Amino acid sequence: MDCVFCAIAAGRVPAHVLYEDDRFIVLLDIYPLRPAHLLVVAREHAPFLHQLSEDAQAGLMPLAERMQRVLRRAGYGRVGINLLVNDGPAANQHVPHFHLHLIPRELSDLPALLVRVLTRFLPLGRRRMQDRLSRELHQLREALMEEN
Template identity: 45%
Template structure:
């Protein structure tokens, strides 16, 4: 928003309009105003968190559980949904544009026109993958220690 207020905080507080499909004390889920496909949902924690690093474990787990339930609901709804993308954009380099954590739940159909996720990637050498795996395991140990 122009005044620097977080739009998702305003939606979670009921100060900004949204087409809410689910809410509880921890999260609010609503339709994206700029949907990739019809039925594109966002699951947002009520407490402000910029990215994954800012979420506590319980809130993060709850967001994913709500996202799973919404994906199931989309598949059972009248909105066309032959598949579902569950997407997280964490950081500007990952295309995050609203800096309040949000999980996208996007219903998909063949030929829906959204193809930006698909591109050819070369196979990575095993030694490079192993090096990266070690680096991530070390970081996991640091985070748990």
């Protein structure tokens, strides 16, 4: 069986997909550190950034910049967005498939972020989280339509 991101890219596993093209899928993280935490996932299976094709590497930052505009248009991360790559298991990469995190930030959100880092994988409030992700996806899709 292939990895979860390969399965999402193939349509075998459901996800909160915001955008997709021939190189990437952009989706909401199901264990978000902050509201509207996005993942830019490469369609090609490459565990590390340096293993991505040149074409994918060339398209990564322009897509990340576009998704930052979408996040801000939807009201997320207006004062800051972390772009984070956990490149390998020693760097806390949980899924060995390249993905870039876009984590919208707000001033003074560090305490809530730290609590979420410690509790994000606990199965508490999963239904409430799914409802929140659905609402965020709706907001982001509207902002993406305005971006076009």
